[in-house]
Amino acid sequence: MGQGSTQAASAAVCTPATPAEVRAMIRDGYTGYTGGKAPGYVQANICILPKDYAEEFLLFCQRNPAPCPLLERADQGSYRLPRLGKEIDIRTDLPRYHVFRDGVFCEEVTDIRDLWSNELVTFALGCSFSFEEALREAGLPMRFMDRGGVAGVYQTDIETQPAGRFHAKLVVTMRPFAPADAIRAIQVTSRFPNVHGAPVHIGDPAAIGVDLSRRYRDVGSDEILPYELPLFWACGLTPQLAVANAKPPLCITHAPSSMLVTDIRNASLASF
Template identity: 75%
Template sequence: MTTITLPKTTEYRWDRRDPRAVRHACRAGDYTGYTAGLAPGHVQANLCMLPKDWAEDFLLFCQRNPAPCPLIARSDPGDPRLPTLAADLDIRTDVPRYHVFRDGAFVEEVTDITDHWRDDLVVFALGCSFSFEEALVDAGLPLRFLERGSVAGVYVTNIDTRPAGRFHGKLAVTMRPFKPADAIRAIQVTSRFPNVHGAPVHIGDPAAIGVDLAVRYRGVGDGTVEPGELPLFWACGLTPQLAVANAKPPFCITHAPSSMLVTDLRNASLAVL
């Protein structure tokens, strides 16, 4: 599997706290890195864009697999806007990096999809774990990878998703390590966010779900677990990319790993009391 090096930006010429400023920086080509930590308090979204005649199958896949595919918005065919997420949003330019797939195979990483845009494309925006990470930090739970400028390690499990039409595949997960007492609190905190993956799907032995911590999906993230820590695994919004690889639609565009769409929605709006 190809490992993609994800660029990181450490200097900002714009307000990194403002979701609109983040999107405009992406639009101008001034930012192409991770979005973790940007626009704190605001929802970030995973993306999958498919031709209209594949959209209903994918919608059913999301409905049958809400943990990895929590749908928060869907566009009309050919419309690059998602007004429920931001008034000025243009999906063709406002994400740091995109992945282009043809016949289910990854073929290209780009920072602008204007030339790839088609009138039959339907955009699906899915909740992202960056929202609950903010809640974890607010609860005083440490996330070392953020301090290192990285993201949670991403893995492919041996757990099957529920198939829908042409879409099927294994569950992708993200891993965050905690000491046992903190792990209990992390479960409590994230269970309040079902629209951004919710509680962990697995705790403890990675091999029990077919995971080797040294083998990350496309080399993404930090897989370090210190002595005395438990690895916790959450469903991941990269799961649709595995389903796309199996379904082999003629054309598909997604976000690049950990480079999300930053929206104007507040994380608090997705929490369940």
């Protein structure tokens, strides 16, 4: 992970890369964002838990598919995800990882080989990058993306369906659109139930307990123009909040915008 390889990685940013090339770049030391890398391919949220928490988390995902669209669960102890990419090694193939102990964030690392054990179970969840690509391809403007930013994130007062020790208020992302674009955005994202799907709410933020000026962890843009409506999508930070509540002794997730780049095409997830 020396300076040389980081420069090589930066150079690779300029040209579209295959998912395998992006993962190799990350294994070689790239520690930046994955947004925009390997365009057209699904990027996944990652949540790694001790086996004693795996069944309950699986059930939490099953009961809350909008915030927790499960793409894959690895075999216990396996750092492979062959259905998402043949040579994936989840211990090295994310640019940065967040480590939580007893539900509390401890450190950010770029490799988890030291932390790995046969007790761990890896979950890969769909993420909004996929539907944002579809929105962009549909010509729907998202100003925050033009500025290199991300959608505003908010905690709602909507309780998800609990499963054992896992429970959380729904976390959402907000994207504002002019009315006709809002209708189109609902159509476009409805095609992608495996990556959060349609919005869960449109219009008045207070109806779901949201104050737009109070973003979750200060993430993203809260700008809405006078003629726009805010649309709210279920967000993959919901399961991280559920992990904070469940307080497993160890949990490892991707760092924000530092996802697993898979071999699955975004378009292959479209339901019609």
